[in-house]
Amino acid sequence: xxxxxxxxxxESVILGTLGLVxxxxxxxxxxxxxxxxxxxxxxxxxxxxxxxxxxxxxALARDLATSLLELVIAFGAAAVVGVPLGVIMGxxxxxxxAIDPFIWVLYASPTVSLWPLFIIxxxxxxxxxxxxAFLFAVVQVTINTFAGVRGIDPLLIRCARSFNASRKDLxxxxxxxGALPMIIAGLRLAVGRALIGVIIGELFSxxxxxxxxxxxxxxxxxxxxxxxxxxxxxxxxxxxxQGIRIIESRFARWKx
Amino acid sequence: MKKQQRLWIGGLAIVIFxxxxxxxxxxxxxxxxxxxxxxxxxxxxxxLTRTGDIFxxxxxxxxxxxxGFALSLVVGVPLGVLLGxxxxxxxxLDPLLMAIxxxxxxxxMPLLVVAFGVGFGATVAVVFLGAVFPILVNxxxxxxxxxxxxxxxxxxxxxxxxxxFTKVLLPGSVPPIVTGIRLGxxxxxxxMVVGEMYAATEGIGQQIALYGNSFAVSELMALxxxxxxxxxxxxxxxxxxxxxxxxxxxETEV
Numbered sequence: 281x282x283x284x285x286x287x288x289x290x291e292s293v294i295l296g297t298l299g300l301v302x303x304x305x306x307x308x309x310x311x312x313x314x315x316x317x318x319x320x321x322x323x324x325x326x327x328x329x330x331x332x333x334x335x336x337x338x339a340l341a342r343d344l345a346t347s348l349l350e351l352v353i354a355f356g357a358a359a360v361v362g363v364p365l366g367v368i369m370g371x372x373x374x375x376x377x378a379i380d381p382f383i384w385v386l387y388a389s390p391t392v393s394l395w396p397l398f399i400i401x402x403x404x405x406x407x408x409x410x411x412x413a414f415l416f417a418v419v420q421v422t423i424n425t426f427a428g429v430r431g432i433d434p435l436l437i438r439c440a441r442s443f444n445a446s447r448k449d450l451x452x453x454x455x456x457x458g459a460l461p462m463i464i465a466g467l468r469l470a471v472g473r474a475l476i477g478v479i480i481g482e483l484f485s486x487x488x489x490x491x492x493x494x495x496x497x498x499x500x501x502x503x504x505x506x507x508x509x510x511x512x513x514x515x516x517x518x519x520x521x522q523g524i525r526i527i528e529s530r531f532a533r534w535k536x
Numbered sequence: 537m538k539k540q541q542r543l544w545i546g547g548l549a550i551v552i553f554x555x556x557x558x559x560x561x562x563x564x565x566x567x568x569x570x571x572x573x574x575x576x577x578x579x580x581x582x583x584l585t586r587t588g589d590i591f592x593x594x595x596x597x598x599x600x601x602x603x604g605f606a607l608s609l610v611v612g613v614p615l616g617v618l619l620g621x622x623x624x625x626x627x628x629l630d631p632l633l634m635a636i637x638x639x640x641x642x643x644x645m646p647l648l649v650v651a652f653g654v655g656f657g658a659t660v661a662v663v664f665l666g667a668v669f670p671i672l673v674n675x676x677x678x679x680x681x682x683x684x685x686x687x688x689x690x691x692x693x694x695x696x697x698x699x700x701f702t703k704v705l706l707p708g709s710v711p712p713i714v715t716g717i718r719l720g721x722x723x724x725x726x727x728m729v730v731g732e733m734y735a736a737t738e739g740i741g742q743q744i745a746l747y748g749n750s751f752a753v754s755e756l757m758a759l760x761x762x763x764x765x766x767x768x769x770x771x772x773x774x775x776x777x778x779x780x781x782x783x784x785x786x787e788t789e790v
Contacts, residue, residue: 498646
């Protein structure tokens, strides 16, 4: 009875962990029994060893620092540019009509196709990577901010107006706080996109960073190291996203 | 009135942008890099279509895209419906799927190239991987949000589990599935371009990489415009379907 209750309360955790463990066991087993080419699929134990070697050699810290630096610059720039842009679009109709076509084209088109242009203009290295990641992220920030500003209850705005609120008050006391949850949600999505941008840029051409590690060991057919770098990328992505989610939930609580 | 305003202000902004771009190089505003000019890009585009080369590559890319995307529909929708309907498999697979979902799928390119071969196989695989998760997740969420009353109605009239799937769950989750398809198309085209840029012998992405390596900025930009238009048209079309569905749904709910 007690056990049953314990299970019911933690069903999602227990089943989820079970799923992960089953996956790892199946992966290890398939690799050991050579049902698939072990060179190709590697195995969890080999990945763990590769990860350990990577960390011990000190290269992990270096690669991580490079990628994180690019991520932080790109994401920071996207927030600094995207939020004001979205606010302007939400605040003024003509501005929205003027900026809208560019944002939608950027949103719908595969931004990676611009990569060779960045290489020609900015050269191989951190500048091109940051610009690509920035473009990946900024669209998301802008669209979310715009939707947040536009989505504020018009009744609230009219109420404020009828109490003689100045434009400044209207902006800082109604528009910005009202749009904040959407803005933070946009930042959360944007950090994931920025990370993808960083990885793609490093994958194509760089000599450091997680993406470089991926392409380098992928090309050498050392897939244990390849999976280890993929794993680190996933962890970085989850940590960054969860970090913003914590901020998000704090604001959501404040709002209600 | 509002629509008209949107059109002429948006159009004006684009015209100004193109005008500035056209003038930037001849007037020497940009000195460090070749940013080309709209007229040169158009000329390059005409040249590319005249030789007919571009159509071959476009055809190859579209073939890869549609095959990968069809696969992601075939896998994503049924699996999404199942995971939305049954709690235990969903809880079982949730962390695993989330882990794969947060992995940048394009980062798997080196593995996919070795596993499925340079070009066609690897690109189809990366399109599939990119598109399948948004479709799967949206389908599952859509199924879960269907009012349970409908399911109980089928049950109380003696309907089988199969009836529930075909009469309630599939039709009921069409709007979120279409949303998933829209997100999936974007990811799929991203995958297609990255896949071909990374390693391929033909296709639009490979051409982009090729012209990029030879510093042919005008041709490069013409190709980028083609790819962007492709993505834009696809996403806009699906958005149209989406809006229509939402509209009709609201009607039936009144």
